[in-house]
Amino acid sequence: MAIFILKRVGLALITLWILSVIVFFVGQVLPGDPGRAILGPLAAPSAVHALDQTLGTNRPVLTQYWSWISHFVRGDMGKSYSYQTAVAPLVIKALGNSLKLAAVAFVIVVPLGIFGGVWAALAAGKPRDRIISVVGLSSTVIPELVSGIVLILVFGIALNVLPISATAPPGASIPTQLDHLILPAIPLVLILFGYIEQMARAGTIEALNSDYARTAVLKGLPRRTLIRRHILRNSLLPTITVVATQVGYLIGGLVVVETLFRYQGIGSLIVTAANGKDFPMLEAGILVIGVAYMVATLVADILYSLLNPRIRYQAAE
Amino acid sequence: MSIDAMPVESAGAVKSGQYELRGEMLRDLLRSKTFRVGAAILLFWIIAAVLGSTLVPQGPYAQNLNAINQAPSAAHWFGTDQLGRDMFARVIVGARDILIVAPLATLLGTVLGTALGLMMGYFRGRTDDVISRFVEAFLALPVVIIGILGVVALGPSNGTVIAVIGVIFTPLIARTVRSAVLLERELDYVAAARLRGEGALYIMFVEILPNVLSPIMVEFTVRLGYAVFAIVTLTFLGFGIQPPSPNWGLDIATNYGVVAAGYWWEVLFDALAIATLVVAVNLVANSIEQVIEP
Numbered sequence: 001m002a003i004f005i006l007k008r009v010g011l012a013l014i015t016l017w018i019l020s021v022i023v024f025f026v027g028q029v030l031p032g033d034p035g036r037a038i039l040g041p042l043a044a045p046s047a048v049h050a051l052d053q054t055l056g057t058n059r060p061v062l063t064q065y066w067s068w069i070s071h072f073v074r075g076d077m078g079k080s081y082s083y084q085t086a087v088a089p090l091v092i093k094a095l096g097n098s099l100k101l102a103a104v105a106f107v108i109v110v111p112l113g114i115f116g117g118v119w120a121a122l123a124a125g126k127p128r129d130r131i132i133s134v135v136g137l138s139s140t141v142i143p144e145l146v147s148g149i150v151l152i153l154v155f156g157i158a159l160n161v162l163p164i165s166a167t168a169p170p171g172a173s174i175p176t177q178l179d180h181l182i183l184p185a186i187p188l189v190l191i192l193f194g195y196i197e198q199m200a201r202a203g204t205i206e207a208l209n210s211d212y213a214r215t216a217v218l219k220g221l222p223r224r225t226l227i228r229r230h231i232l233r234n235s236l237l238p239t240i241t242v243v244a245t246q247v248g249y250l251i252g253g254l255v256v257v258e259t260l261f262r263y264q265g266i267g268s269l270i271v272t273a274a275n276g277k278d279f280p281m282l283e284a285g286i287l288v289i290g291v292a293y294m295v296a297t298l299v300a301d302i303l304y305s306l307l308n309p310r311i312r313y314q315a316a317e
Numbered sequence: 318m319s320i321d322a323m324p325v326e327s328a329g330a331v332k333s334g335q336y337e338l339r340g341e342m343l344r345d346l347l348r349s350k351t352f353r354v355g356a357a358i359l360l361f362w363i364i365a366a367v368l369g370s371t372l373v374p375q376g377p378y379a380q381n382l383n384a385i386n387q388a389p390s391a392a393h394w395f396g397t398d399q400l401g402r403d404m405f406a407r408v409i410v411g412a413r414d415i416l417i418v419a420p421l422a423t424l425l426g427t428v429l430g431t432a433l434g435l436m437m438g439y440f441r442g443r444t445d446d447v448i449s450r451f452v453e454a455f456l457a458l459p460v461v462i463i464g465i466l467g468v469v470a471l472g473p474s475n476g477t478v479i480a481v482i483g484v485i486f487t488p489l490i491a492r493t494v495r496s497a498v499l500l501e502r503e504l505d506y507v508a509a510a511r512l513r514g515e516g517a518l519y520i521m522f523v524e525i526l527p528n529v530l531s532p533i534m535v536e537f538t539v540r541l542g543y544a545v546f547a548i549v550t551l552t553f554l555g556f557g558i559q560p561p562s563p564n565w566g567l568d569i570a571t572n573y574g575v576v577a578a579g580y581w582w583e584v585l586f587d588a589l590a591i592a593t594l595v596v597a598v599n600l601v602a603n604s605i606e607q608v609i610e611p
Binding site for chain 2: 014015018019022023026027137138141142143144145146149150152153157158164248249251252253255256259260270271274275277282286289290293
């Protein structure tokens with residue numbers, strides 16, 4: 001088991017290193033001269049040169065990369081160009097906000113998706129199954145932008161029952177904060193519901209068709225016990241992995257949802273940084289998202305292998 | 318993409334059988350209700366994109382400052398925006414931009430991804446390992462984030478969006494092609510070609526490629542849906558085509574500020590247009606997938 005985890009962590013670290021190289025080169029090197037990019041095409045060459053000097057962007061690329069990444073792993077993400085303060089506290093605060101929003105979405109969608117999938121599978125081929133599948137499929141393909149707009153128009157403006165800004169007033173109580181987060185969470189829930197529902201459905205159908213399920217039925221086990229003890233445990237296995245891989249989609253969705261609902265999370269931080277050509281903040285934000293995604297995938301892999309010994313032994317061989 | 322246009326000569330003995338199969342697929346496709354609904358909506362937007370401003374009473378750029386923020390009426394079916402421009406015209410003409418950018422971006426990704434996937438699957442070993450690692454690092458980021466990174470590096474424009482989405486799709490498509498090639502390369506016809514002394518490039522593109530076209534076509538249609546999704550998102554965030562061009566994502570971003578004042582029509586119809594296009598592409602993709610890989 002230890003070998004398996006070590007192997008996975010090692011692979012994740014290599015992937016992260018490659019990611020850091022990609023992010024750094026695309027963010028820092030491709031735009032050409034950062035001083036010029038910030039000051040615009042009309043600025044005097046001397047001013048551009050002076051700014052490059054201050055930012056340290058006129059040093060050799062490898063030196064720049066080394067100083068960036070070696071500071072980064074120690075928690076120093078550099079200084080924001082536009083805010084003139086350290087990037088790390090801004091990124092951490094934004095990440096915290098995003099996690100709050102993501103948590104609300106997950107708490108709603110995971111039970112809903114699993115329940116929907118199992119419930120559909122128990123009526124496989126019948127109208128109930130088809131309705132749930134169609135709802136799942138269509139909610140998954142509609143962009144968060146569209147569902148977000150419609151939700152704002154219906155619940156925020158026409159019915160006026162929920163706030164259209166995700167940001168609660170400072171010092172607001174937890175229920176008030178939740179009130180502000182429900183509407184923004186729904187587009188994320190809609191995107192994820194289909195994936196989780198489909199996995200849970202497929203897993204359940206497979207379990208239902210298995211020999212052990214038939215044995216359980218034949219030995220007279222009540223249907224309720226059969227589902228709880230034999231079916232759920234096996235059908236949830238693939239679902240766990242899907243939930244973790246959805247973290248990527250979730251973060252992508254956060255970018256739009258946070259912009260739409262004016263919420264200061266990691267997604268809107270990246271958009272702000274990109275529009276303001278704030279390269280240190282942009283790179284830090286993106287790398288942090290990469291780390292979050294890798295951690296989620298890693299946890300899913302480990303959890304999966306804990307629940308399914310076959311994988312563990314294969315990997316150790 | 319026409320199914321009949323595929324070269325089948327190199328498949329040798331199975332030639333005629335395969336050809337019949339493809340004709341049958343087309344018939345199945347046309348019989349599928351999902352496909353017909355999706356294709357009808359898609360056709361509507363294609364006509365809107367091609368004919369554009371000839372279909373609408375006012376031009377999408379024509380401002381009328383005496384009639385700003387007008388609710389939908391007989392004169393302005395979808396109302397007017399903050400500059401008094403007709404929203405109906407902007408929604409109809411707005412189809413052109415996305416229907417050019419999305420297919421081009423997907424095509425670019427499909428071509429690059431197919432080449433990369435053929436190489437990974439055919440050479441395996443070290444080439445495959447190194448490329449796979451890069452692909453994995455790439456996939457650790459959501460599409461929209463990579464898109465933002467690319468657009469920042471290259472500047473916002475339609476060309477950038479096409480390049481960025483194309484490059485993002487490359488590893489995704491490569492992964493699918495790779496697994497198909499891994500199966501094909503073990504077959505006798507590949508061994509025969511190798512014994513004949515054909516080069517690797519010839520075997521990859523002339524022998525293997527025609528036999529992995531089905532999964533590639535499925536990938537293309539599925540990715541097209543994602544492309545519309547990603548492009549709409551990027552333009553909404555301000556990283557695509559710039560104002561005053563009529564574009565659904567861009568118009569939502571521009572008019573979103575006045576929604577709280579009750580001018581719902583300035584964003585709703587754009588949102589619905591996006592929804593119908595995305596759903597249509599996905600319906601078509603789903604039915605093609607079902608016919609090719611039942």
